[in-house]
Each structure stands twice: as C-alpha cells, then as structure tokens.
Amino acid sequence: MPKSPQSHLDPRQPLVVDTTKLPRQPGATRALSRVVPAPADLGLELISVPEGSDLELDLSMTSVSEGVYISGAVRGSLSGECGRCLNEIGTSFEVSIAELFAYEDSTTEETTDDDEVGRMQGDLLDLEPAIRDAIVLTLPTNPLCRPDCPGLCPECGVHFDDLPADHSHEDVDPRWAALRNLTAESPEAAAPQQEQYSKE
C-alpha cells in the first residue's frame, strides 16, 4: 500500500508532543502533564468541548521497542444543548487514552495502517486524533439536561416542567378552534360560513 502523504507536524501546536527528552530505551518513561487550549470542532453537533477551553492532559509517555506509548487521562469541559428541551448543558468529562505511536521506519510502521497505529515524525507525535476519537466515542448523540427531562410540549413549545400535569391541546388545528368558537358563540353567524365550506 502506498503511504499516505503526511503533513509536517508543528511542535508549536498544543497537542503535538516533542519526545526528545524521552530516552529511546524500552521502558523509559516521562510524565506528560499540561493544560492546552481545546482545538475547534472537538465533539458532536449537540455537545462539544468549547474551542479554547482548558484541556488537561494527565498522561505518561513510555518508550517501547517500536515507538512511544502514550496513556493516561484527558479532562475538560463540555457544553451543549439538551436534545429534548434545548436547555444549555454544561458538564465535564474525563477520557482514557492508550495509543502507540510507531517510530518512522519501524516494523510496526511498515506493517500497520496509520489509522490503526499512530505515527511519529522524528521525535514529534500528534495527540489530537487520539484525543478526538476518545472524546467523540464517549459523547451521547442525543445529550440530555437530565436523564428524565420531559422535553417541550410539541404544540406550544413550553417546557413540560413549566406546565400543569393535565396540560393538553384539544384542537390541533387553529382553524377548527376558530370555527368551533364561532359556532358556540353565535350559531346564526356560523351557518352561512358552513354553507360556503360545503360549496367548495
């Protein structure tokens, strides 16, 4: 399989990690603790990590024979909209990361696809795809402000929390409601209108 062209990693990017200080002897380990601004579009349509909010990396890097293994936790905040009532949701998350980044020209790099195993570029590796995958996998596609959110009345759009328990709309179509009021208030006035209807 031809190798897909990779853009060069920029060490100034907050989620690009420079492993220069990690000795390349298998077993060598270093902590990777930092707080970085969250990249854009980290999440789903209804709930995501606000761009630029704090993303706390609490990871360790370990040298293995074929590359660098990154594991630990990533924490941050989420904001979104309840899928039932559209109220704002603000919450936090923690996801686990466990990802191998293969050295350039290692057997692992040559025998795997780059969507299976991460790739190093020299001493650099990019954590963003792994963090993105971990976060997106844990997010609900239909987030709720609370598990038993009753949502909005489909007729009037008011939150069921703010409506009496027996709230209902008998007349779905406002034209029928108008007609009924007319009939009830003045039967004579309603008569010609009903004739009109029947002629159409």
Ligand SMILES: [Zn+2]
């Ligand atoms: Zn809700």
Ligand SMILES: [Zn+2]
């Ligand atoms: Zn209603």
